[in-house]
Amino acid sequence: MKIQVFAVLKDFFKKEFELKARIATISELRIHLGQVNPNAVSVLKRCRFAIQDSFVNDQYVLTGDEHIIVIPPSSGG
Amino acid sequence: MDFITKKEIDLVALLQKSHCASAGAVVLFSGEVRNHNIGKAVRFLEYEAHISMASKMIAEILLAARNRWSLSIAEAQHRIGKVKISESAVVVITASAHREAAYASNRYIIDRIKHEVPIWKCEYFADGSKEWGNNCNCQKTTGDVNQHLYEFDSV
Numbered sequence: 001m002k003i004q005v006f007a008v009l010k011d012f013f014k015k016e017f018e019l020k021a022r023i024a025t026i027s028e029l030r031i032h033l034g035q036v037n038p039n040a041v042s043v044l045k046r047c048r049f050a051i052q053d054s055f056v057n058d059q060y061v062l063t064g065d066e067h068i069i070v071i072p073p074s075s076g077g
Numbered sequence: 078m079d080f081i082t083k084k085e086i087d088l089v090a091l092l093q094k095s096h097c098a099s100a101g102a103v104v105l106f107s108g109e110v111r112n113h114n115i116g117k118a119v120r121f122l123e124y125e126a127h128i129s130m131a132s133k134m135i136a137e138i139l140l141a142a143r144n145r146w147s148l149s150i151a152e153a154q155h156r157i158g159k160v161k162i163s164e165s166a167v168v169v170i171t172a173s174a175h176r177e178a179a180y181a182s183n184r185y186i187i188d189r190i191k192h193e194v195p196i197w198k199c200e201y202f203a204d205g206s207k208e209w210g211n212n213c214n215c216q217k218t219t220g221d222v223n224q225h226l227y228e229f230d231s232v
Contacts, residue, residue, distance in 0.1 A: 007125055007197035008209035048222050050195075053130040055223065069127060069195075073222075075210025076124070076131075076155055076196030077108045077167050077187060 002067045003033075009047070009072055012040035027058035029068065046073050080135040081128050081196075083158045086165040091152065100149040100172035102179035106187055108167040110160050118203035124157045124166060127195040131155070134194045142171065142186050146178040153186055155196055166198070185229045192225040 001023070004016045013033070023029045026049045034041040049056050050069040062068075078091075092105050110122050139151040150172035160166045167190065171183040190196070198210040215225040 006127060006195065007199070011209075046222055050127075050130060053133050057223075069130070071127065071195045072197065072209070074192060074194055074196060075198050076126075076194055077191040 001062060001064050003029075003070060004067065005070045007072045007075075008043055009040065009070055012037045012043070022064070023062055025058065025062060026056055026060045026068075029062065030058070033070070043072055044070075047071055078152055078154055080132045080153060081126050081155055081157055083156070086154055086156060086168050088165055088168060091154070091168060091170060095150050095152065095170045095172055097149040097172050099174060100179075101174055102176035103150070103170065103172040104176070104179040104183045106167075106169045106183050107165040108187065109165050110162050112162045114200055117206075119162065120201045120203055121162065122160045122166065123199045123201065124155070124160060125197050125199070126155065126157050128157075131194045131196055135190060138186055138189045138194075142182045145185070146171075146173055146182040148173050148178065148182055151182065151186065153190060155190065155194075157196070181229065185227075188227045188229050189225075192227065 001019050002016060003019055005013050021032060023032055030044050034044050048071040050071055051066050088107055095103055112119050135153050139153060142148060143151045148171055150170060152170045155167045169183050169186045171179045173179045192215065199207055201207045218226060
């Protein structure tokens with residue numbers, strides 16, 4: 001699966017990267033990313049995730065082919 | 078109108094296009110870059126967005142506002158890239174028959190944009206430091222990253 005991050009998450013991860021690990025759900029992905037970079041755990045807890053421009057919840061089941069957007073708390077305006 | 082733009086927002090031009098025979102009230106909100114935050118002097122802001130998703134969400138928010146308040150006009154545009162002090166980072170324009178709906182809907186739109194839409198600001202301070210904005214802390218109260226506390230709900 002392809003992971004794309006924004007804003008503060010770019011301080012912890014490359015802007016886009018591939019994950020080969022078997023990850024079954026968004027919840028597992030959140031944990032996995034925190035294991036990849038423990039410094040990002042507190043931000044990851046507050047992130048939303050999206051696939052094809054729509055938010056998905058922690059229970060969303062992944063096939064491994066997704067392009068997943070990791071969305072830190074918004075700060076527009 | 079593009080909901081997300083790299084160009085400077087022309088408030089006067091947008092307002093000129095926001096008159097409607099059925100609207101007795103037009104409200105324009107401009108969120109502008111101030112020269113200080115958390116006690117530090119700010120040089121400028123840099124905005125980033127997930128453009129396709131942000132555009133889709135702003136369109137949905139504007140439609141919800143139009144329907145809820147029967148608005149004649151509901152428009153919004155947000156800058157990305159470097160935005161200088163006193164420039165507009167976001168504009169929301171609402172027009173309706175009466176001012177109550179124009180004010181309320183305008184607040185609803187900007188509140189939802191700030192909390193929900195994937196747009197982020199990075200503040201660049203005069204002391205050389207920078208910091209990503211951390212506006213939405215609703216999860217601390219709601220326990221859910223998708224549940225927000227809006228100002229318009231408390232008015």
